[in-house]
Amino acid sequence: MPELPEVETIARFLRGTHGLAISRSPHPNGPLGVLGRKFADVQVTWQRSIAEPAAPAFCARLYGQSILEITRRGKFLVFQLEKDWMLIHLRMSGDLRVEPRDKTTLGLHDRIIFNFADDARMVFNDTRKFGRAWLLKDPQQVLGTLGPEPFDPELTADAFHSMLHKKKRAIKPLLMDQKFLAGMGNIYTDEALHLARVHPLEKASSLNYSQAESLLRAIREVLTEGIRRNGASIDWAYRGGDFQNYFRVYQRNGEKCPLCGDKIERIMVSQRGTHFCPSCQPLEKG
DNA sequence: CATCAACCCTGAGAGC
DNA sequence: TGCTCTCAGGGTTGAT
Secondary structure (H helix, E strand, O other), X not given: OOOHHHHHXXXXXXXXXXXXXXXXXXXXXXXXXXXXXXXXXXXXXXXXXXXEOOHHHHHHHHOOOEEEEEEEXXXXXXXXXXXXXXXXXXXXXXXXXXXXXXXXXOXXXXXXXXXXXXXXXXXXXXXXXXXXXXXXXXXXXXXXXXXXXXXXXXXXXXXHHHHHHOOOOEHHHHHHOOOOOOOOOHHXXXXXXXXXXXXXXXXXXXXXXXXXXXXXXXXXXXXXXXXXXXXXXXXOOOOOOOHHXXXXXXXXOOOEOOOOOOEOEEEEEOOEEEEEOOOOOOOOOO
């Protein structure tokens, strides 16, 4: 479910540097976020939510460690602890919330309950059970295969063009391949391709320099807008963002293209629903 | 390499 | 109402 902007929004909320944190903080007037909090008892209600190590070791090793820093890499949340690194991937339906330990009852789909040494807790809720948490000495063990961050200044138009030039695949599945570029998912890929006026089935290697440059700019623009709007909230996983109200093509099949007024179409690409404007995004070279 | 189907899961909505 | 079918912001695996 969450893509880069949603994960970034959650990371900011967990750091307490985000206005949204107020509504989720155990203490509306107290300190925000979970930075500095120390893990106490951790309960796991669905064992497979823990990728590594096995759940009992995961809980035991976490006990007593404080959270030093929280960052994001691709779609991963990265918790730097005193002795370990904890990674959480929300996959399709995962979410994290912070609340008082005692007040609220647990929800049906709460999979991991991280109790802190104080009176707060952080809860990993995940309806579809696809999300995973890791506890590692070296986070590169999992993050090492990821492609560059879309906002990495070293990712220049030149560099991006040469990356695309080496790939024969269709552009959409390539952009969604986390080894190629980290953080893009189904929504933001459709939005970026529309903004750059590139057909989702266009071969990556067929994009010229100017198209690569405008695609990179479009990727950064839609991600920036998503972050500015606190991500998109659709289906059951509402987390305060409203980017869903500004989709140009995603889930707007049958509606008018905001650029040309033609009808937006929906096709399947690599088993993913794909939305585009056939007029603005003509297939040039297949 | 790259593609594809199956799989991991639950739930919402459409159509009958 | 209840059934069946499709679809959902992600990613891995094994076959081809």
